[in-house]
Structure formats: C-alpha cells, structure tokens
Amino acid sequence: MSEKHEAEAGRTRLASALIANGSLTSDWLASFNSVPRHWFVPDVVWPGQADGVRQGEAVNRHADPAAWWNAVYSDAPLTTQWDDGDHTGEARGATPTSSNSMPTMVFSMLAASDATDGIRVLEVGNGTGWNAALLSHRLGCGNVVTVEVDKDSAAEAGLRLARAGYSPTLVVGDGSEGSADGAPFDRVIATCSVRRVPYA
Numbered sequence: 001m002s003e004k005h006e007a008e009a010g011r012t013r014l015a016s017a018l019i020a021n022g023s024l025t026s027d028w029l030a031s032f033n034s035v036p037r038h039w040f041v042p043d044v045v046w047p048g049q050a051d052g053v054r055q056g057e058a059v060n061r062h063a064d065p066a067a068w069w070n071a072v073y074s075d076a077p078l079t080t081q082w083d084d085g086d087h088t089g090e091a092r093g094a095t096p097t098s099s100n101s102m103p104t105m106v107f108s109m110l111a112a113s114d115a116t117d118g119i120r121v122l123e124v125g126n127g128t129g130w131n132a133a134l135l136s137h138r139l140g141c142g143n144v145v146t147v148e149v150d151k152d153s154a155a156e157a158g159l160r161l162a163r164a165g166y167s168p169t170l171v172v173g174d175g176s177e178g179s180a181d182g183a184p185f186d187r188v189i190a191t192c193s194v195r196r197v198p199y200a
C-alpha cells in the first residue's frame with residue numbers, strides 16, 4: 001500500500017475506534033483529521049502499554065513499514081525514548097521516558113479540557129509534539145504554550161511541529177514550575193506524571 005493509502009486507511013480505522021469508545025468528540029474531529037499522528041511519530045518506536053512493563057520490541061519504519069503503520073494507527077502508546085535518551089538504536093532501556101501517548105488518552109484529555117475558541121492552554125510534556133499540534137489546530141498557535149523537560153525531545157518535536165505548519169511557544173524546562181511565558185492560562189494539560197500537583 002502507498003504511504004497515502006496507509007495513512008488514510010489507518011486514520012479512518014483509528015477514528016472509528018476512538019469515536020466508538022467515546023474519546024474522540026465531534027469538536028476534535030477536524031483536528032484529528034488535519035493533524036495526522038504519523039507526522040509526529042519517529043521512525044523507531046516501541047508500541048506497548050503506558051507502564052512499559054508489557055512493552056514489545058522496537059518497530060522500525062524502514063525495516064518493517066507495515067508494522068510501523070499498524071503501530072501508528074493503533075490505539076497504543078508509542079515509546080520514543082528510554083532512560084532520558086541514554087540509549088540509541090533499537091535496544092530498549094529500563095524506563096520509558098518519552099512517548100507519543102495512547103490516542104484514547106490524548107482525546108479523552110482534550111475533551112476533558114472543555115476547550116472553547118480563544119482559550120489559552122499550557123501543555124506540560126511536549127513529547128513528540130502531536131498534542132501541541134492538535135491544540136494549535138483547534139485554538140491557534142498563539143494560544144498554546146508547551147513545555148518539555150528533555151532538550152533533545154523538544155528539538156525533534158520543534159522540527160516536526162514546524163514541518164506540520166504549527167508554531168506554538170515551545171519552552172524547554174520543568175513544567176512543574178509552570179510557564180511565565182504566556183501566562184495566565186485557562187487550562188493546563190499535563191501529559192507527564194507528577195507525584196503531587198505543583199503549586200505553580
């Protein structure tokens with residue numbers, strides 16, 4: 001199948017699954033269709049569960065394109081980095097430290113944000129940039145600030161966002177400190193975990 005057909009078939013399949021489970025609401029459908037997940041997925045990923053325990057082997061786009069497309073358009077988180085980037089290549093490490101989140105989780109959180117036109121959103125945990133691009137599509141880039149603690153992930157995501165035509169404010173730093181850049185915000189979406197809700 002050509003890339004275009006893989007993308008179209010995958011997008012249709014995933015949209016149906018997300019609509020059926022209630023996570024993709026009608027107000028986010030245009031963003032889902034305009035910001036394809038595959039634009040934000042690196043060539044090597046580890047599909048699996050968010051806890052990393054049942055994580056499988058690496059899937060490499062060049063070695064096995066069919067498996068890569070299948071992973072991209074499945075409702076699964078895709079780990080993109082282990083151990084803060086200490087490893088390169090296809091060896092998995094001990095702890096997943098960055099990912100493209102599970103689509104059900106992405107759209108459930110976007111729906112829960114109760115976004116309306118013109119509101120300003122802070123995303124903590126830019127990762128691959130997909131969620132920031134979805135927010136930018138819906139709200140406008142000027143209303144989105146996204147913080148990423150890992151500078152390498154941020155640099156790669158910045159390139160992907162630019163290629164996709166989106167330019168939210170991308171800050172490299174610790175999102176638990178909030179972001180003076182662009183504050184105040186109407187909503188905060190944290191796509192990383194925290195032990196307690198930080199004061200900022």
Ligand SMILES: C[S@@+](CC[C@H](N)C(=O)[O-])C[C@H]1O[C@@H](n2cnc3c(N)ncnc32)[C@H](O)[C@@H]1O
Nearest residue numbers: 098100125126127128130131149174175191192
């Ligand atoms: C699940 S991934 C983000 C998925 C992302 N929203 C996407 O669309 O691809 C979580 C990200 O949060 C980042 N992160 C973890 N703690 C953070 C913090 N305190 N401040 C900012 N980013 C953080 C990690 O480096 C990782 O890239």
